[in-house]
Each structure stands twice: as C-alpha cells, then as structure tokens.
Amino acid sequence: MTEIREEVEVESNGQIIKAVISEVFSQRQVYMAKEIKTGEIVALKKIRMDNEREGFPITAIREIKILKKLHHENVIKLKEIVTSPNGNKYKGGIYMVFEYMDHDLTGLADRPGMRLTVPQIKPVGVDADVQIDDLSRALMFSYVFYKIMWRWNKLMTENGQLKSIIKELKVPITTFIVEPFVPHDQEFYLSIVSERLGSTISFFDSGGIDIEENWDKVKTIFLSEACAPLIATLPLESLSGSLSNFQVYTALLKPHERIMALDLPHGGHLSHGYQVKFCF
C-alpha cells in the first residue's frame, strides 16, 4: 500500500511541503500523500485544466465553494488547496487536499474477494436507536445507504466511517421531509411517498431494484456469507435530478432529523414532493 511511486512538491502558503505520492488511484488523479512536516497522510486531488478553454474550471470553483461551506461529519473535509511550483513535472498543478480515507466503496465492490467487516457495515446509515444484531439486516441498511450515496463518491475509513465528496453539484438542493423509522421485517425497500401528490416513488423508480421481486438475487448477495461484493452489480443510479438532490440531503441528515419542504404556493417545486416519507 505504501509503495512510493512518485514524489511531488507542493506549495502551501508560500511554504514548500514535499509530498510523497504512494498510490495513484486510477485515472482520476487522486493521490495519497504524506505531508513531510507533520507526517500526516492526506489525499491530493488534482484539478484538471488541460482541456479547459474557459479559464479555471467553474466546476472546480463551485466544488471548492460548497466544500468550504459544508462542515459535516459525513462530508469529506477540504483541508486546503496547494500548488506545485513551476519547473517540475507537475508544472502549475493545483491540488485539493482532503483527509485520507481508506476505501472507495465502488472500488471495494468491484474488487473480487473483498469483504467488509461487521464494524464497517454497521455504522452505515443505521439509526443509532435501532439495535442491529443480525448481519443480514445490517447489510440491508448498508444497501439502502449505498443507494443513497450513489451520486457521491463514497469513501470509508477502516473503522467504518463513511464520507462523501460532492461531485459537481450544479443545481440547488431541494427539500423533503424525511422520516426514518424502525423497519418492518419485510419492508426492506425504500419508498418515498408523497401524500400531497398521491403518488409513491418506489425504490425501483428511484433507480434501485425491487427487492421482493429480485429476492433470489438479493439473497445471494446479502445473505450469503461472502457478503461483501454487495450492491455493485445492481443497477443503482437515480434517474432524475431531484432524486439525487434528495440523496445528497439525506446523506447529511442524522437519524430523526427532518428536511422541510415548501408547499407549491410558497415556492416549492412539483418535483420536490410535499410531504415525503423516507423509510427503510
């Protein structure tokens, strides 16, 4: 894991910090780095500007703007922004410095033979009041949570804390009332019910699969002992902007917290729903 690949010098507040890049994560130009001075392990994400015709990328500016405003335990912390001085191979490179997280859930799910441990699964999106003693239930929770986090980059520490990176959030986040409650034994699926509009958006509609219909598949994934490479093979992408907004907001909630929705005459939007229950 700590094989040294490349060394890069970055500059922070006029001071040059040497960072050792020990692992390069795929094409996304995210590096694991060690700050020479403090010995702290951080993640560097390069802001790509090669094909940028409109100056500094607006998506990066907004990403930085949002991340600087968000201080939440489930959102990854942007520590600072550093630049590498001209003259070396990383000429003019600009990096965002994040806290380092051990896993990327998508990557984990793709890695064959990779298994999550119970402490990694348990804290994921689980109501603190609900005791989860059996593993399958815990997995189901993580499944739902995984669904929620889909539009985000999902990262996890060794002891199971999840954090997310927001990706290019272009639309304002919308509003819902969210009421998590203790799950019924059978109802594992997520349903978003809008009473006002008389409609139900099922888990299926929001891009997940109907767990009852696909019980065989789900059973093999969730209930077999080799439980870890969960979810990855299931089609889990939300179909619309408001749903992904919803997911983003939900990820920021603690159990029993609410997101308030605006009524239509007061400026709410039809797609936001009015009163929405969010159950698992």
Added chain:
Amino acid sequence: LSLFDSEHDHVKERTRLLVQLRKTKWLRNAREEAINWILKVCAYYSFRPETAYVSAIYLDRFLFSRTLKQDKAWPMQLLSVACLSLAAKMEESKVPLLLDLQMVESRFLFKPKTVQRMELLVMATLKWRLGVIVKPFDFAHLFIARLPCSASTLLGDLNY
C-alpha cells in the same frame, strides 16, 4: 468569532489599501477605470449585484498584495477580466464565455489561456480565500424587513 476575525482582517487590509490609493494617483485612476468597466459588463449581462461587489473585492485585495506596472494599461485590464470571471463563476448560475465577457468596451482582448493564468495568480494571491464572507447584500433584507414599509402599518401608525 471567526467571522468577526476575518472581517477585522479584511477591514485592516482595506484601510491600508485606501491609504496607498491616496498616495498614488495613477493607481486610483486605474482602479476606478477597472471598476467602471466591471460595472458595465455586469450591467450588460445583468449579473447579480453580488458579482460586481465580489469582483471589486478581489481586485482590491490583489492590488493590495501585489503591484502592477504603471506604465502599461493592459495588466489592469487583464486583472479586471480575471477578477470578474472568478466572481461570475462564484456567484452566477450562467457564466458567459471568457471571450464574450471581454466584448464590452474593452481595449484589449486576452486569450482564455492568458486569463486562466491570471485567474490562478489572483487565486494564489488571495490565498484561495475566494469566499467573501460578509457582503452588505446579506444584511440588506434584514433591514428592509425591519422597516415599517407597508402602507397599512404606516397608515395605522398615523391614525393612531
């Protein structure tokens, strides 16, 4: 508390800039010209007032930290373009292309690549603290709400 601190720093920075401005005439004129140009572009694209305000703040903070060559006009223009482009990216939902941004009454036309380099220089100079935390606009509505402005309450008060 941190909000107050940063505002404090900011005010200090600004007063020092004002002193500097009073001393150097060319800088005063150039700054005024630049801000006028920014206001014109903002009006042309009907940007929000925040955008003009934020770009002027960037401009001032940059001018405070670095000095420009005074015998040429283009550095100031490039700086205004970069500041305006950054502010628009921060505040606006739709941002015009860099070339379009320079179409309004500008004497120079810079390549996007050049503007990008200037943007980076500006951001580095501002130490990546692009968030202008305290804007007068954030408070305006509070004061407006406090005003006894609706006709009925006014009349009511008078009758009383």
